[in-house]
Amino acid sequence: MASSALIRIISLATCSVVLVVAAAGSGGNFYEDVDITWGDGRGQILRHGRLITLSLDKYSGSGFQSKNYYLFGRMDMQIRLISGDSAGTVTTFYLSSDTQNTEQTSTHDEIDFEFLGNASGSPYTLQTNIYTQGMGNREMQFELWFDPTKHFHTYSILWNPKHIIFLVDGTPIRDFRNMESKGVAFPDQKPMRVYSTLWDGEDWATMGGRVKTDWSKAPFVASYRNFTVDACVVVDDADSHSGCNSSNFGWWNQELDSESWRKMRRVQRGHMIYNYCDDASRFPQGLPPEC
Numbered sequence: 001m002a003s004s005a006l007i008r009i010i011s012l013a014t015c016s017v018v019l020v021v022a023a024a025g026s027g028g029n030f031y032e033d034v035d036i037t038w039g040d041g042r043g044q045i046l047r048h049g050r051l052i053t054l055s056l057d058k059y060s061g062s063g064f065q066s067k068n069y070y071l072f073g074r075m076d077m078q079i080r081l082i083s084g085d086s087a088g089t090v091t092t093f094y095l096s097s098d099t100q101n102t103e104q105t106s107t108h109d110e111i112d113f114e115f116l117g118n119a120s121g122s123p124y125t126l127q128t129n130i131y132t133q134g135m136g137n138r139e140m141q142f143e144l145w146f147d148p149t150k151h152f153h154t155y156s157i158l159w160n161p162k163h164i165i166f167l168v169d170g171t172p173i174r175d176f177r178n179m180e181s182k183g184v185a186f187p188d189q190k191p192m193r194v195y196s197t198l199w200d201g202e203d204w205a206t207m208g209g210r211v212k213t214d215w216s217k218a219p220f221v222a223s224y225r226n227f228t229v230d231a232c233v234v235v236d237d238a239d240s241h242s243g244c245n246s247s248n249f250g251w252w253n254q255e256l257d258s259e260s261w262r263k264m265r266r267v268q269r270g271h272m273i274y275n276y277c278d279d280a281s282r283f284p285q286g287l288p289p290e291c
Helices: 102-106 258-271
Strands: 006-011 016-021 034-038 043-046 051-056 062-066 069-080 089-096 110-116 125-131 140-143 153-159 163-168 171-177 193-200 220-234 272-275
Touching (some): 034 043, 043 062, 069 089, 089 153, 089 220, 125 171, 140 171, 140 258, 193 220
Antiparallel strands (some): 006 016, 016 220, 034 062, 051 220, 062 193, 089 110, 089 193, 110 125, 125 140
């Protein structure tokens, strides 16, 4: 984390939990915060830990993950997406619980930002999705209202016991509320790492897979910087969460106020191009209860 972060350590009988409050506006050092986990050199940490680039060619993509597991918090990442013809590519920033075995995969939780590449001149599609207990199919898609390839933009996940809020440059675009009272699973038990990847999704990513990746344009490169976290971090036992129940965080009870809700609705009215809750043909037995 940033050197100016305030860190308090609480020792518990079952685990040690580090509560990290990152200084506002400060960026972390990628050498300290993440590990590049795949790509055979296609992922690089540059500028003394202040920048990561991920690249994709026809042989492999690349990716990194946070060193820490988190249970609730706010995670921000600045990303500059692939410029030019990026059709078929998928750039991601997401949270996921462990998927190291079949049981974990079938019950895993995940909170996704996915950026679906485009042919030159077409807008990027931003897809958000949420998996709970292994169940996804909660896609909402947006056409970004700016060119995400020219400059870095900030993408944020605010995750607390009541809400999962997706934000773009501080503007909320989606709010997934805890509806466990209606039988809807909510990711509130499993700690998750932060992941970012760049990979080949040409079978589905652009125009439903009709537009394929032009490998003559490779390598495709996405850039990441200013990864900041204000969260409860589970250190010793990734399956323990007994210490992550403090309300001593500004985000713990955060929800959208009326002005933020209006901003979100404006984005959804003007830029949302798909909402699973509007897709009755996809759910012939009835829309999901959270809809």
